[in-house]
């Protein structure tokens with residue numbers, strides 16, 4: 001049933017929603033895999049001794065980020081292929097990354113053409129709620145995304161970048177609202193789209 005790429009600004013709730021997707025898919029008789037792009041990049045970054053945690057990856061020199069990005073895409077492609085034709089793959093990632101050197105495409109042409117998703121999901125929520133979620137989540141360091149003006153700008157850029165990536169492979173772009181306390185609702189929407197119901 002193909003691959004879906006799930007994007008959205010840091011703290012909007014991608015990983016949370018995908019954990020609910022996991023719960024829903026685990027009751028179905030189909031092969032599925034949820035892959036966190038940041039986990040694949042972190043593995044490479046830790047092996048190289050470049051970072052101590054995942055929130056440091058976006059501060060690395062761009063050339064290094066691009067190198068880790070490409071290696072991650074190749075591994076995700078292999079893991080997706082292992083699912084076979086009827087399987088569902090979901091990638092937890094970003095359409096754009098705000099770096100000190102500017103906005104880096106998360107899914108530039110050479111990456112999206114490796115992954116070839118059917119759908120690019122864009123998880124959204126009101127900016128004030130995203131900021132509250134970031135504040136509550138002490139396990140992560142998202143200070144570079146915590147100003148309201150930054151959140152709004154990144155949300156705009158996330159839409160532009162998602163659309164431009166989608167056009168390379170003919171993927172649809174599906175906006176999914178992650179309402180407060182209702183991550184399961186967003187998860188159901190993703191499952192509905194991926195299973196074609």
Ligand code: ATP
Nearest residue numbers: 010011012013014015016133137179180181182183
């Ligand atoms: P990143 O891109 O930085 O990995 P993310 O989009 O994966 O961020 P999460 O880690 O899933 O974001 O969520 C950030 C915080 O928001 C977590 O503390 C999570 O519990 C909370 N959260 C997620 N979805 C909701 C929701 N629907 N209602 C309330 N809180 C939520």
Ligand code: AMP
Nearest residue numbers: 037038041054057058069093094106107
């Ligand atoms: P996350 O846990 O989703 O925030 O991922 C951790 C970090 O991995 C992000 O902050 C980015 O630096 C990096 N990352 C994730 N997906 C991509 C991508 N598609 N392209 C480049 N970097 C990415």
Ligand code: MG
Nearest residue numbers: 014015016092
């Ligand atoms: Mg996450």
